[in-house]
Amino acid sequence: VILATGGNGQLFIPTTNALICTGDGIAMAYRAGAPLMDMEMVQYHPTTLAGLGLLITEGARGEGAHLYNAEGERFMEKYAPNKMELASRDVVSRAEQTEIDEGRGFPNGTVALDITVVGRKRIHEALREIVNVGRDFAGTDITREPIHIKPGNHYAMGGIKTDINGQTEVPGLYAAGECxxxxxxxxxxxxxxxxxxxxxxxxxxxxxxxxxGRGVSMPTPAGSELARERDAISDIVSRDRSGRRLSEIRAELGATMDGKVAVFRDEDRLREALEKVKQLQEEVKTVAVDDRGSVFNQDVLGVLELQFMLDNAECIVMGAIERKESRGAQYRTDYPERNDADWLKHITLTANGDIPEVGFSEVTMTQWEPEERTY
Structure with missing residues (x-):
C-alpha cells in the first residue's frame, strides 16, 4: 500500500491547501503504528489573501514586488537588508507578522504587496494568474494598486517517517508526497x-x-478489523443530534492552530493549544450528524476527516512543545536561538494510547553542514 494523500493544511485557517488536505494518510499510518517525523515543522507562506488563504505566488516577489506596512515603510529593510523581499519564507512571514502584531499593519491584519513596481507589461506576461486572483477575489487591479496579504499555512515538512524508497516502519506500507x-x-x-x-x-x-509486491500474495483483511470499522461508521450514522456541529469544531481547531501554533510559538500558547485539541478530540466523539444514508454520506466523511485532523494537530503541537529551540519553520519566542548541541535531531511521534510517544532520530549529514543564516 502506498499512501499519497497529501498534507494537512486544513488544520489551519486560513490555508493555501485544498479542502481535501486533512491529513488522512498521515493519521491512518500513525494509527497503524508508523512513526511520524518532523510534525512541528509547518511552513507559512508570506503572501496569501487574508481570510481566503489563496496563494499569491512567490514569483511576484521574484519579479521585484515590494512589501509595505500601513505606514508606507518597506519594512524588509529591517529584517533582511541583503535579501529584502527575497529572504526565505519563514523570515518574510515572521517579518510581516511582527509588523501586524506591533500595530503597523492595516486594520484587517495585513500588509501590502506592491506589484505595480514590476510594470504592467511584465505583470501580464509573468503573473497573469495573479492578475485574475486579485481581480476576482480581492477586487484589486494589481497592475494599478497594492494587494493586501498576510502569512498563511502552506506546507507540512513533516509526515510519515520513510526511508529513501518510501518504506515506513510498518511492513508493506509506503508513503510518498507531502504526507x-x-x-x-x-x-x-x-x-x-x-x-x-x-x-x-x-x-x-x-x-x-x-x-x-511481485513476491507477495494478496493478503486477506482481518474480519475483526473490518467489523470494527463497520461498527465505528454505524456509530457515527446512528448518533443523535445533541452534540456540537462539525463545522463549529473544525472552525475552532483552525483558529486554535493559526492563533497558537503558527508563525510565532511559545510554551504557554502551545500548552493551551494541546489542551484545546484534547478537548475537541472528546467532543468529536459525539459530534452531530444529519445524514443517515449509507451511500456517499458526506456527514460521515466529515467526521472521519475531523478525527484525522485532530490526530495530526496533536502530533504537531506535541512536536512543537518538545523542540525547545527555533529551527526552520519552528520559531519559539521563548527559545529564539537554534541549538545544535541539543536539538540537531528529528522528533518522532508514535501512537501510544492517549498521548503520542515522543522519540528521536538522527539527522543524516552529507555534503553540507548546518550554518547560521544571515541576511
Whole structure:
C-alpha cells in the first residue's frame, strides 16, 4: 500500500491547501503504528489573501514586488537588508507578522504587496494568474494598486517517517508526497522542492513497492478489523443530534492552530493549544450528524476527516512543545536561538494510547553542514 494523500493544511485557517488536505494518510499510518517525523515543522507562506488563504505566488516577489506596512515603510529593510523581499519564507512571514502584531499593519491584519513596481507589461506576461486572483477575489487591479496579504499555512515538512524508497516502519506500507517525511526538506522547504517529494520519491516508492509486491500474495483483511470499522461508521450514522456541529469544531481547531501554533510559538500558547485539541478530540466523539444514508454520506466523511485532523494537530503541537529551540519553520519566542548541541535531531511521534510517544532520530549529514543564516 502506498499512501499519497497529501498534507494537512486544513488544520489551519486560513490555508493555501485544498479542502481535501486533512491529513488522512498521515493519521491512518500513525494509527497503524508508523512513526511520524518532523510534525512541528509547518511552513507559512508570506503572501496569501487574508481570510481566503489563496496563494499569491512567490514569483511576484521574484519579479521585484515590494512589501509595505500601513505606514508606507518597506519594512524588509529591517529584517533582511541583503535579501529584502527575497529572504526565505519563514523570515518574510515572521517579518510581516511582527509588523501586524506591533500595530503597523492595516486594520484587517495585513500588509501590502506592491506589484505595480514590476510594470504592467511584465505583470501580464509573468503573473497573469495573479492578475485574475486579485481581480476576482480581492477586487484589486494589481497592475494599478497594492494587494493586501498576510502569512498563511502552506506546507507540512513533516509526515510519515520513510526511508529513501518510501518504506515506513510498518511492513508493506509506503508513503510518498507531502504526507511522507524522507526528510529532504529538513525544517524549511524551499520553493518548488515539493517536486522532490512527488516526482523523485513518488517514483522510487512505486518502483520499490512494485518490486516487493511481485513476491507477495494478496493478503486477506482481518474480519475483526473490518467489523470494527463497520461498527465505528454505524456509530457515527446512528448518533443523535445533541452534540456540537462539525463545522463549529473544525472552525475552532483552525483558529486554535493559526492563533497558537503558527508563525510565532511559545510554551504557554502551545500548552493551551494541546489542551484545546484534547478537548475537541472528546467532543468529536459525539459530534452531530444529519445524514443517515449509507451511500456517499458526506456527514460521515466529515467526521472521519475531523478525527484525522485532530490526530495530526496533536502530533504537531506535541512536536512543537518538545523542540525547545527555533529551527526552520519552528520559531519559539521563548527559545529564539537554534541549538545544535541539543536539538540537531528529528522528533518522532508514535501512537501510544492517549498521548503520542515522543522519540528521536538522527539527522543524516552529507555534503553540507548546518550554518547560521544571515541576511
Amino acid at each position: 511522507a517525511c524522507v526528510s529532504v526538506h529538513g525544517g524549511n522547504r524551499l520553493g518548488a522542492n515539493s517536486l522532490l517529494d512527488t516526482l523523485i520519491f513518488g517514483r522510487r516508492a512505486g518502483q520499490h513497492a512494485a518490486e516487493q
